[in-house]
Amino acid sequence: MLEIRNLDYRVEARPLFEGASARVSAGWKVGLIGRNGTGKSTLLRLIREEIAAPGKDSPIRLQNGARLGWVAQEVAPTDQTILDVVLEADAERHALMQEAETATDPDRIGDIHARLLDIDAWTAEARASEILMGLGFTTADLSRATREFSGGWRMRAAIAGALFAQPDLLLLDEPTNYLDLEGAAWLEGYLRRYPNTVLIVSHDREMLNRSVTHTMALEHRKLTITPGGYDDWLKLRAAKLAQLESQKSKQDKDRAHLQAFVDRFRAKASKARQAQSRIKMLEKMQEITVPIAERTLPFSFPEPETKLSPPLLEIEDAHLGYGPQAVILKNVRLRLDPDDRIAIIGTNGQGKTTLVKSIAERLPLLAGNRKVPKKVEIGYFSQDQLDELTEGDTVLEHVMRALPKDTPVAKQRAVAAQIGFSHEKVETKVEKLSGGEKVRLILGLIALAKPHILILDEPTSHLDIDSREALIYALNDFPGAVLLITHDVYLAEATADQLWLVKDGKVAPYAGDLADYRALVMSSDREKAGATKASADPAEDRRRNAQARDTAAPLKKKADAAEKSFEKANARIRTIDTELARSGLSPQKMTELSIERGKLEAEAAKAEEAWLMALEEYEAALKESAAS
Structure with a gap:
């Protein structure tokens, strides 16, 4: 189906592939793995011919007549x-x-x-x-x-x-980044049943173990294919590495023995021929190299500065949502203690993000009570925060703002290095960072506040497998409470010991484990969804949906207005940035523009928050109206 033969490709001065070769047969489900930045997405672009490999004859060949899809x-x-x-x-x-x-x-x-x-x-x-x-x-x-x-x-x-x-070769690049746990579980099953060939880039360990027949690894600018999922590949790689180390150890001993003979007898005429023979043996000996393991930068969440007695947080008889017309969860009662490790589960749209936003005080309670000690510190991560980083500012500037004002520059740089940014990388503007680097920066800034409660809403979407492993270690070492929403089953199973189910407007502990929940989802809810393929009365469906849209129309207008304000502020910011880049600008004009830019940034942030909140209100109102 697909053949890659002696692929060489570089981006500027950095080589991504050097003599890389692989062959994928029809019907295989292949997981493409490798660290962030090694070239996995580039390989998919090369296969799609979105970019061209150098040379007259393409090193990438697709089976004649095969349909490619992505x-x-x-x-x-x-x-x-x-x-x-x-x-x-x-x-x-x-x-x-x-x-x-x-x-x-x-x-x-x-x-x-x-x-x-x-x-x-x-x-x-x-x-x-x-x-x-x-x-x-x-x-x-x-x-x-x-x-x-x-x-x-x-x-x-x-x-x-x-x-x-259903193309003959389907290319998927991190599809679970856009799915919840239930959607990812459904996709695993679908890919197993898919009748054609699949090449999927994924850092979801469980998906790779459950849905692929082969693993293609991109390491050291080479491609290797092994049968089985990710764990099978890990075992084979460990065995191969152990074999290489053993062979290299034996070769080093043989080399040392030959060299000792040469050094000892080279000058003696009676032994000169034997010495010369051993020199030739040394020259012919092919060097066995053991690949150097790439180091994964750790994550760290330090112990809070103040120890607090349980409970860290209580919510009683609360209604959660986006206004009186968009109540998502009702009569919520929950408690968080320092040793809690909780994964929040529930199908999409049930209110998981609404719950954690309310706990983190990103949303006010619509009713009920929220009890927290005065000194409690909450660290909150969500995908939305990737856009909250200040465009145009460097990593170091973000770290500087999170530290006390009198912190020496050397200390600021040391803190940035602890987060995972080298001396050269700290001067990088945040818009130039990869998705994984942005996640690392935000988690590092959260850690600087030394929170008592960590709330992480899909933290792994841009992290490779090794970085996800590092996050697991950090969360398990963290002495505070952890609340986690994730589609990564491996991460949830490795860190959480409780499950909270968000369903039908309620939040309650779930008695089973994640395996039980996956089985429940796949055997009931998803089957019911799949069985409801066509309405018995399409006209009634259209009428109900039109009525739902009419009911939610004011919220849609509110969302549109907030979006326009956000876009208008950002357009003016871009204009100011262009003006500030011009040479010959007077100091007075530069000051005026900088002050205006600061105000516009604040306006844009408020407008974006209002836009996202209004959009969620609108979608929630649509679902509620359609269901009634």
Whole structure:
């Protein structure tokens, strides 16, 4: 299906591939692994011919006639429904359906309908619905316009389109970054049943163990393929490394023995021939090299400065949400103690993020009581915070603001190094950092506050497997409470000893473990979603969805207005940055522009927060209205 032969490729002066070769057979499900920055996404771009490998003959060959498919970008925000967008992903079916409406030649009409029958076109809507609902969409969502969904949901729709099209070789680059635990579990099962070949870049250890038949490792600019999942590859690599070390140890002893003979007898005429023979043996001896293990930078969450007696936090009889019209969770009662390790589970849209935002005081309680000691410190991480880093500022400037004002520069640099940023990297502007580096910076800044409670909402989306392992060690060493939302089953199982289930407007402890929960999701909820492939009354569905949109229209206007304010402030900031970059600007004008920029940054931050909150209110109101 796919052959890579002696691939050489570099980005500027940095080589990514040197004589890399691999062969993927039809039907294989291959997990592509490697550290961040080694070139995994670049390899997918080379396969797609989005970028070209040097040389006349391409080192990458796809089987003749094979259809290649991938997730190019999120679905565009238009008036087209999510279901229709996914159906159009099957280009052949879409073209035939359109032609069938205009064709007049009886023979051609017969050919069209025969081909539609061959490609199972008449079950397409049911199959597309099943995929969308497996990825977390509801029945009501299928008839909603794509513009009504956030970017993350439109990316899920793009993934659904790629799966529905069923290309001969499907390329997926970190698809679980956009999924919750339930969606990731569904995708694992779907990939196992997928009839064609898959090449998936993933750092999700459990997905790689459950859904792939082979593992392709990118290490030291080479590619190797081994049968089995990630854990199988780890065992084979460890065995190979042990064998190499043993062979190198033996070779070093042989080399030392030969060299000792040469050094001792080279000057003696009677032994000169033997010495010369051993010199030739030394020259012919091929050096056995043991690959140097790359060091993973650790994470660290220090002990809080003040020890507090339990409970660290209590919430009693609380309603949580985004206003009186958008109550997501009701009568919430919970308590956090210093030794709690809790993973929050529940299908998407049930309110997991609403819960942790409320605990972290990012959202006010709509009703009820919140009790916390005055000195309690809460560290909160979410994917939204990646955008809260100040564009144009360096890593060092972010660290500097998190430390006391009188901290010496040398100390600031030392702290940045402890977080994981070298002497050269601290001067990098945050927009130039990779996703994993941004996560590391934010977690490092959180750690500087020495929190009593760590709340992490999908912290691993941009981390490679080794960095996720390092995060597990850090969380297990942390002496405070941990609340975790994650689609990474391995991380959750390795750190959490309690589960909280968020479902049907309630939060409650879950008695089983993650394996029980996965089995429950796959055997009940997802099957029900898959079985609800078409409404018995499409007209009633359309009426109900239209009514839901009308009810939520004021919230949509509120979200649109906040988005426009956010975009307007950012547009002016970009203009100011251009002006500040001009030469010959007077000090007075520079000061005026800098002051204006600071005010606009504050306005943009408030507008963005209002926009995101309004969008969540709108989506919650849509779901509530559609369900009623």
